[in-house]
Amino acid sequence: MSPHEAAGPLAATFLDLPVGSPGGSVELFLDLYTGERPPIPARAFMLGWSSPTHRIPTGLDLLPVAGKCLEGPAFGRYVAALRKVLAAAIDPARIGVLHLQHLAFGATPALIRALPLHPRIALVHGTDLIFAEAHRDQLQVLRETARVADAIVVPTGAMADHLLTDPPTRPTCTSSSHLRLLYAGRLTAEKGVGSLIKSLAPVPGVELSVAAPRAQFHSLVPLLQRAGVRARYLGWLRRPQLWRAFTEHDVLVMPSTTLEAMGLVALEAQACGLPVLYQLVPGLSEALAASGMATDFTHSAALARDLDRLRTSPGLLSVLRQAGYANAARYPLSATARSLHGLGRQLT
Structure with a gap:
């Protein structure tokens, strides 16, 4: 076990976006969970396929699952496919807590179903609320996630120290x-x-x-x-x-x-x-x-x-x-990481 893992629970987390996607949610996710010594030790996943022409951040694993969508029977099949590959990739005994990126989208229900017995911290990113207003299936996922989450975190900002x-x-x-x-x-x-x-x-x-x-x-x-x-x-x-x-x-x-x-x-x-x-x-x-x-x-x-x-x-x-x-100066990444990590220790 590494010193990072000894300091607190190892998180399992999954951002339901292809690697290389733009946006603040992606930057925050990579800042918190990837690198040689990430602020929060985690098994961190995004969508994608390994390629020799693209550098993948250290500590990030890619899930080669296609079919990302928002509603209908195809969404159910997409979540099932994500759950299957997550279950194969993660040893539940090594995980202490789930960090659910977004209250909606496919990664959150897939991670909950792959690791149904672990404590859950859900992080609101904003786009999840927006898409839940426009898509019935996403609203259903959001409501269920809010119901089963042990804690819901609404970050206002974080940045590289x-x-x-x-x-x-x-x-x-x-x-x-x-x-x-x-x-x-x-x-x-x-x-x-x-x-x-x-x-x-x-x-x-x-x-x-x-x-x-x-x-x-x-x-x-x-x-x-x-x-x-x-x-x-x-x-x-x-x-x-x-x-x-x-x-x-x-x-x-x-x-x-x-x-x-x-x-x-x-x-x-x-x-x-x-x-x-x-x-x-x-x-x-x-x-x-x-x-x-x-x-x-x-x-x-x-x-x-x-x-x-x-x-x-x-x-x-x-x-x-x-x-x-x-x-x-009020929003160093280290403070965000400490707060999330401390919340994980309280739940495990």
Whole structure:
């Protein structure tokens, strides 16, 4: 038994996404459960097939199961297939606790059925709640998970500790007369990028950069063209690249239309000295509060007013930058890991 395993229960956890998928949930999952010495010792799984051309994080196992879906008889078959491969891959005697990523989707019922006798900690990621509103089968899974979970955790944010001690260097000044906005993340409907683009169209003096999955950005191009908004595409950036991009912009925009369970990218931006302009939605309002600047991305006049304040008010960006540093320091990954690990010890 390794020193990590001796320190607490070994978790079994499974994120129902293909390896390499974008998003804050994936980054948090990899931060917590993978690496040479993960903060939480675990048998950690994602979907995928081994390939010599793709580097798999240390400590992550891949489940070669196809058929991921959301509803109907196919969803039942998908869960059954996941349960079968999980049961074959995991020795129940080595596991102390289940960490259920999401209250819904296929991984959660499959992990519960593969290891039915272990304590269960369920982690809300936000997308599970959104999809449960739209899909009856996902709502059923969510309700059942909430019923059988021993604890439900709603994380507001977590980030890599070394960001706080060694953030990338920001330039001391910029010659640009424009406010450089950065959007970083997936471009799904609930992220609110459509509202951002429509509201930005009549606003002068801003430059928009987008760091997002390539296929999602290509789908966004027609809307950008119709609105007459020019956006610089940065690609889907790995985290060190993203942190450097933070230093090359003035504001991170977070136009999410619904709840954000974690808001990971906002906290990472703050740790790198980038102020955050955000929609006042659950999750973000808690994690950021006055350390960021709230606006209404659905109303162009309100957005224009707040962007003008950021561009012209002396010292405002600096004040937000310092508030962001202080706020990000409240959410070290080590604290999240300790809390989850401690909760696991209480349940085992």
